[in-house]
Amino acid sequence: MTRNSFALLKLMSSNIPTGIALIPGFGHLRNGKIKSGLVIFFLYVGLLLIAFFRFNLFISGLKSFLYSLVLLVIRGEEPMRLFRAEIVEHWIASLFLLALLVAIPVWAYSKSVQRWTPTDDHAISQVALAWQEFKMQRIAVFGLLTILIMYGIALLCPLVAPYDPNALQDPRVTKFQPPFSSVRYLVMKKPRVAAVISSAGELGEGFVNDLIRRLKEANATLVQSGLEHLLFITEYHVEADFVVATQGKSALRIPIHDLRGESPADWEGKRFYFLGTDRYGRDIFSRLIYGSRISLALGLIAVLLAVTVGTLVGLLSGYFGGYVDKSLMRFVDILLAFPNLFFILIIIALFQQLPFPRVFLIVAVLGLTSWMGISRLVRGQVLSLKEEEFVLAARALGFKHKRIILRHILPNALTPIIVNATLRIGGIILVEAALSFLNLGVEPPTASWGNIIYGGKDYLSTAWWISTFPGFAIVLTVISFNLVGDGLRDALDPRIRI
Amino acid sequence: MLLYIVKRVIAAIPLIFGLLTITFFIIRMAPGDPASLYLQGNVDPGIADRVRRNFGLDDPLPVQYVKWLKAMATGEFGVSFSKHRPVVDILADAIPNTLILTTLALFLNIALGVLIGTLSAVTRGSWVDNITTVLALFVYSIPEFWLALMLILGVSLHLDLLPAAQMHSPNADQLPAFAYILDLAKHLVLPVFVLGFASAAATGRYMRGSLLDVIKQDYIRTARAKGLPEWKVVGKHAMRNAMIPVITIVGLSLPFLLGGAVVVEAVFDWPGMGNVLLEAIFSRDYPVVIALTAVSGFMVVLGNLLADILYAVVDPRIRLE
Numbered sequence: 001m002t003r004n005s006f007a008l009l010k011l012m013s014s015n016i017p018t019g020i021a022l023i024p025g026f027g028h029l030r031n032g033k034i035k036s037g038l039v040i041f042f043l044y045v046g047l048l049l050i051a052f053f054r055f056n057l058f059i060s061g062l063k064s065f066l067y068s069l070v071l072l073v074i075r076g077e078e079p080m081r082l083f084r085a086e087i088v089e090h091w092i093a094s095l096f097l098l099a100l101l102v103a104i105p106v107w108a109y110s111k112s113v114q115r116w117t118p119t120d121d122h123a124i125s126q127v128a129l130a131w132q133e134f135k136m137q138r139i140a141v142f143g144l145l146t147i148l149i150m151y152g153i154a155l156l157c158p159l160v161a162p163y164d165p166n167a168l169q170d171p172r173v174t175k176f177q178p179p180f181s182s183v184r185y186l187v188m189k190k191p192r193v194a195a196v197i198s199s200a201g202e203l204g205e206g207f208v209n210d211l212i213r214r215l216k217e218a219n220a221t222l223v224q225s226g227l228e229h230l231l232f233i234t235e236y237h238v239e240a241d242f243v244v245a246t247q248g249k250s251a252l253r254i255p256i257h258d259l260r261g262e263s264p265a266d267w268e269g270k271r272f273y274f275l276g277t278d279r280y281g282r283d284i285f286s287r288l289i290y291g292s293r294i295s296l297a298l299g300l301i302a303v304l305l306a307v308t309v310g311t312l313v314g315l316l317s318g319y320f321g322g323y324v325d326k327s328l329m330r331f332v333d334i335l336l337a338f339p340n341l342f343f344i345l346i347i348i349a350l351f352q353q354l355p356f357p358r359v360f361l362i363v364a365v366l367g368l369t370s371w372m373g374i375s376r377l378v379r380g381q382v383l384s385l386k387e388e389e390f391v392l393a394a395r396a397l398g399f400k401h402k403r404i405i406l407r408h409i410l411p412n413a414l415t416p417i418i419v420n421a422t423l424r425i426g427g428i429i430l431v432e433a434a435l436s437f438l439n440l441g442v443e444p445p446t447a448s449w450g451n452i453i454y455g456g457k458d459y460l461s462t463a464w465w466i467s468t469f470p471g472f473a474i475v476l477t478v479i480s481f482n483l484v485g486d487g488l489r490d491a492l493d494p495r496i497r498i
Numbered sequence: 499m500l501l502y503i504v505k506r507v508i509a510a511i512p513l514i515f516g517l518l519t520i521t522f523f524i525i526r527m528a529p530g531d532p533a534s535l536y537l538q539g540n541v542d543p544g545i546a547d548r549v550r551r552n553f554g555l556d557d558p559l560p561v562q563y564v565k566w567l568k569a570m571a572t573g574e575f576g577v578s579f580s581k582h583r584p585v586v587d588i589l590a591d592a593i594p595n596t597l598i599l600t601t602l603a604l605f606l607n608i609a610l611g612v613l614i615g616t617l618s619a620v621t622r623g624s625w626v627d628n629i630t631t632v633l634a635l636f637v638y639s640i641p642e643f644w645l646a647l648m649l650i651l652g653v654s655l656h657l658d659l660l661p662a663a664q665m666h667s668p669n670a671d672q673l674p675a676f677a678y679i680l681d682l683a684k685h686l687v688l689p690v691f692v693l694g695f696a697s698a699a700a701t702g703r704y705m706r707g708s709l710l711d712v713i714k715q716d717y718i719r720t721a722r723a724k725g726l727p728e729w730k731v732v733g734k735h736a737m738r739n740a741m742i743p744v745i746t747i748v749g750l751s752l753p754f755l756l757g758g759a760v761v762v763e764a765v766f767d768w769p770g771m772g773n774v775l776l777e778a779i780f781s782r783d784y785p786v787v788i789a790l791t792a793v794s795g796f797m798v799v800l801g802n803l804l805a806d807i808l809y810a811v812v813d814p815r816i817r818l819e
Contacts, residue, residue, distance in 0.1 A: 334516035341760055342775065342794050349779035349787055350525060430641050434761050437643045438776060450641075457647055457765070461655045468651075471644035478639035 024105045027112025039145065040108050047100055054159045060221040061094025061158075067215035075208060089158050090222045096155045133491035140487020143480040150477060154293045161286040163271070166445045170232035172248050174271075174281030176463045182272040186236065186245060187260040188229035230269070232281070238264070276465040278455055284466060287447040288473055294436075294448035295477060298363055299429040305367025306428075307374055307421045314378025315405055315413075319386065329379070332372045341431065344369055348440050359442050362435060366428050374420055381413035415492045423485035426478035433474050449474050499810065506806045510799050515567075517795040522566050525788060526559075575789035580781040585789045588774060595665060596770030599689055600759050604751055606694030607701055612744060614698065615705020620732055622710065630702070637699040646692045646765040653688065661685050663767040689766045693759060701747060709740040742812050746805045 021027030025041025051058050153160050174183050236245035245252045259267040275284040317328040347365050394404050435441035436450025449470040456466025575585035618630045654662035667681050721731045760772030778786035
């Protein structure tokens with residue numbers, strides 16, 4: 001966009017009437033905040049599109065949650081039998097979407113009608129000040145936006161992902177489809193799996209039974225979309241009462257009454273693969289979206305773990321000094337002496353037989369092998385803060401150690417901790433991807449970016465797309481975290497602010 | 499100087515001691531009795547008992563601990579389950595293969611890193627600096643294994659310029675000496691590039707920061723004031739001091755020389771330490787896993803020691819502390 005058209009847009013938008021601020025983003029536009037306005041507007045349009053195209057799933061998710069809640073209140077544990085992991089996933093997605101759809105316009109409106117008067121600098125809180133500094137760095141804001149969108153997609157993934165990431169359907173036809181290709185299918189009358197949710201007929205009358213019936217219906221819609229029996233084919237034509245379809249080299253004769261509906265329009269369809277399929281015919285794009293949950297959640301939790309342990313050790317070590325300090329820092333030295341990836345691999349190897357999914361082990365190992373740097377950092381901070389006048393004053397007033405540490409020292413040491421943690425997330429995501437790539441990460445069939453790349457590495461010459469796209473996703477995520485970390489460092493460092 | 503080295507060596511001993519202790523406890527903490535790790539499937543309890551006795555697992559824990567330390571100190575790592583060869587022999591085969599890969603990568607890392615860092619610092623604020631900054635961030639965020647796969651895809655599969663895997667061509671044994679080395683070199687290009695390139699980004703950042711610190715100092719201004727050409731000011735006066743932190747990296751990279759190439763070795767099917775470890779993990783070859791832990795931990799301690807000593811060599815002030 002050139003400077004001129006930008007100015008024009010600014011001029012135009014200043015004439016927008018106040019009422020229009022009710023449309024998310026337009027309020028910002030009216031106030032001359034072109035970029036924020038456009039970002040808010042297009043984000044909201046994106047959310048509306050998701051809600052529109054996945055309306056059925058969205059509403060069923062909300063219904064299912066509501067009915068379950070009511071049943072839980074009035075009937076206790078009984079509806080628990082109906083809970084399944086994928087339904088909870090839908091609840092989260094639908095509720096999150098609803099919350100965003102409501103919250104964004106309200107927030108944008110209140111923000112845009114707010115008469116902001118410049119107060120003198122002393123009246124601004126530290127956080128607001130840091131945010132102002134952070135906003136100055138375009139590229140860091142861009143990174144933050146990318147991260148927020150990625151977490152949003154991860155939470156919304158049943159609604160965003162076009163297909164079931166683990167569905168294995170007619171691999172003979174669907175495997176190794178290149179990006180931007182599509183495969184035709186016939187829809188069969190009977191669902192793929194005989195109704196998982198038992199028929200509603202056996203239930204009697206009454207409010208509760210009615211509720212259960214509705215819950216089952218809603219859950220059925222949520223699960224059903226993945227259970228429809230689709231027959232993927234290369235070609236087909238109608239011969240009298242039969243449909244003759246070819247799947248690669250083999251041919252099939254299917255009676256027409258086994259297909260859904262009456263005419264070809266009812267039973268035929270096309271599935272579009274944006275980023276192609278893998279060797280089992282699974283959609284890479286959907287797997288990428290579902291895989292983002294592993295990387296994003298794991299990175300965040302592992303870092304929280306590392307920060308907690310590291311801060312605790314650093315505080316104790318720096319504050320109490322002497323004997324405590326010496327022994328803790330020796331321990332840190334020893335742990336730092338283990339080569340990182342090597343060490344992680346060995347622990348995972350030794351703890352292979354576990355009664356719980358390996359994800360937990362990986363989170364624990366990644367978290368517990370990356371706190372040492374933070375503890376050294378915190379210790380350094382505490383050592384210098386300990387000698388500051390306000391800490392000496394607190395001590396002279398006879399405050400307890402706990403209070404001095406938590407109220408006086410920790411808040412002042414928080415800045416480098418936050419920066420370090422943000423910069424560390426990228427590294428942890430890379431290690432997780434490497435583990436998955438070595439087939440020692442999250443167990444298949446759960447998708448993670450690393451194991452999608454692993455799944456494609458033997459087919460590089462024939463199906464390059466499998467391993468290529470997840471790599472871009474990893475690079476984008478890690479860069480974004482690093483950009484935000486750099487931005488935070490510059491924004492939070494008071495020396496630069498002056 | 500000698501006193502300083504002796505002091506450092508003595509300080510390293512408890513570190514190795516602690517390392518081995520932690521390894522011992524991690525192995526003991528792992529689910530399942532170590533003997534059951536050695537015996538797969540359902541075995542007669544009598545045999546299991548005998549195995550336990552053979553490995554000294556019925557001794558009290560402190561006795562086992564002392565035995566463990568003794569075995570590690572004398573390099574008795576036992577016999578591999580899956581290959582039925584002494585672990586020491588397996589390591590002796592793999593270590594040179596890894597070393598040739600990682601040593602070259604380390605050279606590339608430092609050469610490229612120093613070059614990029616210097617260029618970036620000298621042209622601070624210009625577009626050259628900005629581009630290298632962005633590129634460094636980008637390279638830093640690329641997963642090694644993915645970069646390796648993409649290079650294989652482009653360079654080996656599409657352009658057919660370099661081999662994609664292994665260390666030698668299948669017929670390498672019959673080649674004359676020169677052709678043999680050329681063949682090895684061809685196989686080395688991609689893995690060395692992947693390993694060196696990614697770390698050069700970090701080294702470059704380091705070099706840039708340290709050079710910028712040095713350039714601000716008075717003696718550089720003096721050098722400029724007496725009319726030295728800029729290349730001499732930077733190349734001779736500033737670089738020498740700016741290299742000090744970079745030299746530390748060399749020392750700290752020593753463990754990387756043995757254990758840093760796991761992922762790259764896996765992608766390129768390089769017969770080195772990383773592949774030995776992965777094979778051992780997948781076949782549950784515990785003696786090999788344990789030996790690798792001990793050896794790599796030892797290398798880290800040695801690397802720290804070397805970094806300290808190198809530091810003292812280039813910066814005499816440290817010796818006096």
